[in-house]
Amino acid sequence: MKKYIQVHPWEIVESGFHSEFAKISESIFSLGNGRMGQRANFEEHYSGQTLQGSYLAGVYYPDKTRVGWWKNGYPEYFAKVLNSVSWNQIRVIVDGVELDLNKYEPIDFQRTLDMKNGLLKRAFSVIMPSGVKLSIETQRWTHMSRKNLGGIRMQITPDRDCEINIHSVITGDIRNQDSNYDEFFWEDTQSGYENAISWVSQKTKKTGFHVYAGTRTYTNCCQTFIKSETKVSELSVDDAFRVEAKSNESIEVVKYAAVLSDMYVDTADFSKQMELELNEAAECGWQKLCAEQATAWQEVWDNADIQIEGDDTAQQAIRFNIFQLYQTYTGDDSRLNIGPKGFTGEKYGGSTYWDTEAYCLPFYLGTATSDVAKNLLVYRHNHLPKAVENAEKLGFTNGAALYPMVTMNGEECHNEWEITFEEIHRNGAIAYAIYDYINYTGDEEYMETYGIDVLVGIARFWSQRVNYSENKKQWVMLGVTGPNEFENNVNNNWYTNKIAVWCMQYAKDSLAAIQESNLETYQDVIDRLNIQNEEIDRWKEIGENMYFPYDEEKKVYLQQDGFLDKELIPVSELEENQRPIVEHWSWDKILRSCYIKQADVLQGFYFFEDEFDLDEHKRHFDFYEPLTVHESSLSPCVHSILANKIGNHDKAYEFYLRTARLDLEDINNDTCDGCHITSMAGTWLSVSKGFAGMRVKDGTLTFNPNIPKKWSSIGFNIKFRDNYLRVQLSHESSQLSNLDGPAIDISVNGSTIHIPSNKTINI
């Protein structure tokens, strides 16, 4: 754990330069706007530890699969979000020596991520070899309302006269660290310099995404900059300036970048569009663009902010999580999704995982208009044909759909057999998300038009994936990996069996509901999907006669067959120097151990809580949590919610901090690779579902607050169906305001509260 980030309710602050954590800070201070994003690499040259990262949403490369031993059914490639044109370099050379904080230690270094205004700032001084002391301030954003625009302002004040050369560089000479064969993923790179604009154009190999990026650099100050020669090489442009800087007079460099891809702009319009965006930016000017940026972020905060009174550590953390989520995904394009690292690193290839449905969807349901969450569902609907193809490759038939564990375009691109072929519970999360969306929004129409196709494909998959055990006289599911990836190829993972049965039931019930509400639509669905009565009967039969491993003595569902044969030694008895076990133990040792990576049986309790009473919740939590190492970022949030449910408030708070401050304190020792964006939605869930106890039951919004002792209150706005509500919860009382929409009934601790339009009710 590294506690070098200062606590502040609206800011992330690194005070004093922590070069030993340079890559962690690059992740934490990343910027993004849903369309593009960057790690917080320094503008000036830095020869120390760095992971250069500049990414564009949806632009990926199918990197050829690399495995030790090929197995039939493996996908040909692993999609990678690409490190693309880097536009943020401003190299500074003072009296012939290049500024490099790895060589010349900064004084009074302060880096700040101003989350309220969406601004990354740095301020520091540095003494150069010639003896001149430079005071430098930088500001940077990726613009939230001008999605193709990035900007930097750098101000330099020397304490004596000196010569400063500025090199404003844009380069396509960029590689992915995560590349299976050290390949350069780009081709057809061209660059040029015209009308004071430096530009680079390139295409991805194989996928053919065309990217065109241009920068324009302005030098504003009372001193005269002299334009030096602009160097145009094959991959880069170096736009250079020289100034005889005067003692204690600031020089200022402002650089705007327009980054376009053919996902949004026709290649024929690239150059015109780029010029337009850069000219508009210049006309607007730095201050106004910052103000626009602040306004765009204010809109996000109005809907998504959570105020925690009395605990700045918790407050800072929740805002950081919300901020990073909205930097990653803003929901206006159903071709995009949420990579586990967002725009903060290359790990996980920037691809889509079950994380989106199981964790992120509810966050967007609560904090944005329903079309954002709907876009996430439509993304999977659009991938249905590929999911069917994917299942066919594995031998399934009749429209059975197996969604990929990892994907960019609907094709599976994960290639470890125990996950690719066996971690099939992901299919369940996709069905569950449809339920979640309809339950929250009341948008029943979604089922008829999109949802049912996906559900039927998924139900068909499960009904073929199970087999009947003559021995048990029950249906079983063999050879799977549950959410706990520290067990592979197990039989009857309880969670997978549970969600499989639930999916088949949900598909069946949904068909029945459509039949009841509109016979014509029902007939359309039956015809479209060629559904036979026998298959619906089979879903029912499997559901009624599925095998679930259970121990009568302990009265717990077993994670999988044979779980109790393991040596059950609680995590608390492990030596600290053995943790995280994934870094210290062989895979063989991990697989035979009882240790659980992340919620598995408990994930099922989280999804299907109404099927279990409080005693069952307690029993299962007390049995499984002590064996859980939480080595997936997705783990602490679910445990925080369940701890709250069973009244273990201290644990709930402990898990909250662990999920919320995971990256700010590098708790899992891997933030250098990027932030854990998808689990950040879990942080939001541990406040909304955990401490606020928010649920939707039979169409009614309900709260059962359990606020941590340390907090005096939690406040947030929430969109729920036709209403926009303000929720303020404290230990003594609660306040609900109906800010917009018709009168609404809300349940608080079991009592129904009627709130007329535009009224506030104190409870």
Ligand code: BGC
């Ligand atoms: C977790 C998976 C998750 C993936 C991406 C893994 O470590 O075990 O559940 O989908 O990370 O976040």
